[in-house]
Amino acid sequence: MEPSGPDAFYAAAARAAADRELNRKLENASTRHFEHLAVAVSEFAPYQSERDAARRIKEESIERLDELLAELKQRLEARGVKVFFAEDAAAARDYIVRVARQAGVRRVVKGKSMTTEEIGLNPALEQAGIEAVETDLGEYIxxxxxxxxxxxxxxxxHLSKEDIGELFAEKLGTAYTSDPPALTAVAxxxxxxxxxxxxxxxxxxxxAVAETGTLVVVENEGNGRFCTTSPDIHVAVMGIEKVIPRFEDLSHFLEILARTATGQRLTAYTSFLSGPRAADDRDGPRETHLVVLDNGRTRMxxxxxxxxALYCLRCGACLNACPVYRHIGGHAYKSAYPGPIGSIVSPSLFGAGxxxxxxxASTLCGACKEVCPVKIDIPRILLHLRWKMTEGGGGQVAWPQAPARVRAAAGWFARAARYPSMMRAAGRIGAFLLKPFGHDGYLxxxxxxxxxxxxxxDFPVPSGGNGASGRETK
Amino acid sequence: MREVTLFSTCLGEELFPGAVAAARIVLQRLGLEVKMRRDAFCCGQAAFNEGMRRDAAELAARFLDTHQPGTALVVPSGSCASMIRIFYPDLLADQPALLKKARALIPWVHEFSEFLVDVLGVTDVGASFPHSVTYHPSCHLLRELHVIDAPRKLLAQVRGLRLCELPRGTECCGFGGLFSVKFPDISAAMLADKCKCIEQSGAEFVVANDGGCLMQMGGGLHRAHSRVKTLHLAEILASR
Amino acid sequence: MSSFDHLISRIRQSLNSGAPREPAAPNGAHPQPIAQPDLGGDELRAQFVAALTAVGGAAIEAAGESEAIEKIAALLRSRAARSAAIGEGITTDSASAAARLSHEGINVSVLDTCGPALFKEQLARVDAGIVEVDYAIAATGTLVMAANSARPRSLSLLPPINIAILRSDRILPNLAAVLSSIGPQNIAAHPVVMVTGPSRTADIEKRIVIGVHGPKELYVALIGDLRR
Structure with a gap:
């Protein structure tokens, strides 16, 4: 899914913000998430030091990205994995569709992957006449x-169990139930x-571990294991930033990822994949492909x-922590990556326009930074991007009229504020004009x-700067 | 007698002069000589947050001309204090002379409650306020400056004051500077939740250390005909 | 130039365009795995059982191999399981285990010579998969399984009941200890899966439901001295 400019965002966000039911669902889910997270973190003393360790390894990985990707490619190819480097979304889609067509694949099962959402893979497969079935329960829904x-x-x-019960009854023809275990059994x-x-x-x-050529897939439902062991072909898709140097580094990431993402110590399944099956193996793919995606990441x-922003583990905690996300939901962002992390990566992935x-679209409240397992300073990056989109040469935003006016007014204010006595005079005039309209201090x-x-x-009635602050004392 | 400078902030001057006056009184009662400089009106936060760094840097330059290191600079706003302390170095990264000035000033900059508790070591300012009060920690104070306990310690020592817990207290009120007017629908939804939580606290007053939050919560509560009033922490500490 | 060379040159350009690149950290300067708590065998075992139980698994404790097989047979009967598939043992003798279970009336598949397609079909109909695991993690209740042709990955995936056989001296304190025991050489040679409880989801209102696509039930037959 790709964002399509501010107009669509404004319309969707206004609709979603007025939807109190949506907000209730998101509040409930994130409250539960943070309850689980608090338990998982409190019982694991090294959590904070592991965050720092994971962050340092990400810093190193990005610093050595060229070298690590070369090493990863070499290790994987030595075991028969086909590694494809895709410059953009179209290149990645075309490659995967080509592999599927050449093998005569009619049906694809998908494990949860935001990267395939980013590149719009499902529509491309469908267009090629290939059925793509999402198998993670939430994705299936x-x-x-x-x-x-x-x-x-x-x-x-964004859905309640009742919503899902109705959906299953309608689309799958099962008897209505809102019981999560029964719904799960249907899937x-x-x-x-x-x-x-x-x-x-x-x-x-x-x-992706460069040292050993290991692809690590973390999941809970077993669908990821199915996708990587049952079909004859496995295609793994990752951004360039997923590579890490050493096998032993994994412990730092795995110790914090599940705790932060879901409040678990570890997810139910952590698969360490080495490539196609050996000659005498009974399962595992005959062919393994790895698609390594740039799509704007080298710009970041x-x-x-x-x-x-490339340190992100995609744990989703910043979404749950974000009050804006909880009030407008993920769909309003119209990006594969909604919420705070989405707001810092989407401009590079999909363009400034x-x-x-x-x-x-953030109050800069900093709740995201606080929960981020690798301590990405999201507010600072948001501020940096605002500058880039304003005067930093990062492209222009086509602001609708109302926010454009606000921005213009902010510019005037900033320039006028260089002249304090003028500002104070203007304030006194404003206060004089507005005072008659005030009702117990508000307009x-x-x-x-x-x-x-x-x-x-309501707006507080301006004072005209006549408080104690008005006198200079020297 | 020690000398401090109190920065009234633009919102303080235009909308909350009572809060600034109260901060001044509290500081004076503690035996400090309080100076105020008229040459800087705004720290530049609004422009900086909007990506208008050229304009923000002009205001920062003016601010740094006005305020010199050597005297404690007390800021009765968490977000203005974090603008100076946390974000000036980012803003001025490419201007070595100003950056140097900013770095020299930063150790002298304190948010109001932080100054009282952590610098002066005072928690009891002799205030009396026989009402129920709930405290909203403003986001920048909490998560940029990490000032967590100071306001509570101060409130705990106020005679007659009953502190009520604010449900989901650390959640943003939805102000966010220009966000509040550029994204009014989202801001309003966040504000509605904040107002609901304030009502649930059962307090007569909600207190915060930031003009932005006071404007947002006060405007929301007033529009909703709530009986809960907003106050700056300094206004409670100045009450006798 | 290949797409790979293009990408690498873009990465190099990007890395050099920002702040000057810091020299690579010297060997050993990277964060080291967290220390292993110094726990005795009994403590590790108790911690493992508690953690396994917390994630919805159950332990079957047995002093020796034959007691473990007895208990597995009893479990299968109690779960009304009629068929099972068993993988090659690491320290245990799976042929004799298979014989014992057959004797108890369980239809035990021997997964020796069939090809992948047939194997999958067979295994999809089996009630329980039994496999000995390489390691376990005490802190998290995790089972670590390195797969090979005689212990295929699907064994712990397709059947609704998964029974793991674990020697209690194979329980290590934490994840870091397990990764270092597996080591970079072995991980490159075999696919490995770490299993922490039966399959689960929280995709509906963040409510935890056990038993999604993987096994619905997970039992660990824990073989070792029982110092009661």
């Missing part, structure tokens, strides 16, 4: 609704046959501030750029 996921870890976080039954008949499994990659790499407004309506303020809340 949103695919049945023909919707994109609204969260990078919990794709159906298990339906997908089992699909797993066994699919010709290709496509998954993401959580970590070139920017010393933005580079930090499409996503340059997203870094502005119900304000003109110009302040109208957006009083549309939703």
């Amino acid at each position: 949103v695919q049945l609704r023909r919707e994109p996921p609204s969260h990078i870890i919990t794709p159906a976080i 298990r039954e339906r997908l089992r046959e699909v797993f066994l008949s699919a010709g290709m499994g496509i998954t993401g990659v959580n970590f 790499l070139a920017d010393p501030v933005l580079r930090e 499409a996503a340059g407004h997203l870094p502005f 119900r309506r304000m003109p110009g750029p302040f109208a957006a303020w009083t549309r939703v809340r």
